[in-house]
Amino acid sequence: MYMLTQREKVVRIPPSRLGDDVDEVVNELARESYEGRIEGDDSLTVMIKNIEPVGEGRIVHGDGAVYQTVRFDSLVFKPMVNEVVEGHVCEVLKFGAFVRFGPLDGLLHISQVMDDRMDADEQNQRLIGKDTKREVRIGDLVRTRIVTLSFNERNPRESKIGLTMRQPGLGKKEWLAEDRAKKGGQEK
Numbered sequence: 001m002y003m004l005t006q007r008e009k010v011v012r013i014p015p016s017r018l019g020d021d022v023d024e025v026v027n028e029l030a031r032e033s034y035e036g037r038i039e040g041d042d043s044l045t046v047m048i049k050n051i052e053p054v055g056e057g058r059i060v061h062g063d064g065a066v067y068q069t070v071r072f073d074s075l076v077f078k079p080m081v082n083e084v085v086e087g088h089v090c091e092v093l094k095f096g097a098f099v100r101f102g103p104l105d106g107l108l109h110i111s112q113v114m115d116d117r118m119d120a121d122e123q124n125q126r127l128i129g130k131d132t133k134r135e136v137r138i139g140d141l142v143r144t145r146i147v148t149l150s151f152n153e154r155n156p157r158e159s160k161i162g163l164t165m166r167q168p169g170l171g172k173k174e175w176l177a178e179d180r181a182k183k184g185g186q187e188k
Helices: 022-034 173-187
Strands: 002-013 044-053 066-077 084-093 096-101 104-109 118-121 126-129 135-137 141-150 160-164
Touching (some): 002 022, 022 044, 022 066, 084 135, 096 141
Parallel strands (some): 104 160
Antiparallel strands (some): 002 066, 044 066, 096 104, 118 126, 141 160
């Protein structure tokens, strides 16, 4: 889920940058320090804007740098366990598929695609159901549910996010439309 928040953080301005325009330096360093990072509340800061210094900076004895408090608006992405997300399949491997939703990828393990037994066809980049013959390929739009979250604060792209499609209302978009059409035909 995306959220807009306002945050207040500290930026370290090194001595070599003290003669430069303060606003430019603060903007550049704040973006470098906080964009693309995972915060303690398990939210990924996608973008920051409206960066402004708050008060005067502090000099720490023996460091020479100025520590400047800054306030900014940030766009954060915070996935949550049990959240239903839609994304595109971006990679297919023998053990499952990776689904990109927002700025992150989640693993849809082969056992979590559907109730049917699945085969992996790595050569053609697809997962195929043994009985149903339904398949998942790169580029397919799927609706999944987040079942596990483990964030890597040092490298957010390596965070581990587990997904499932083994519940009613989840799956490849075409499957959901087919299932609705079948259900509608049975009720008549």
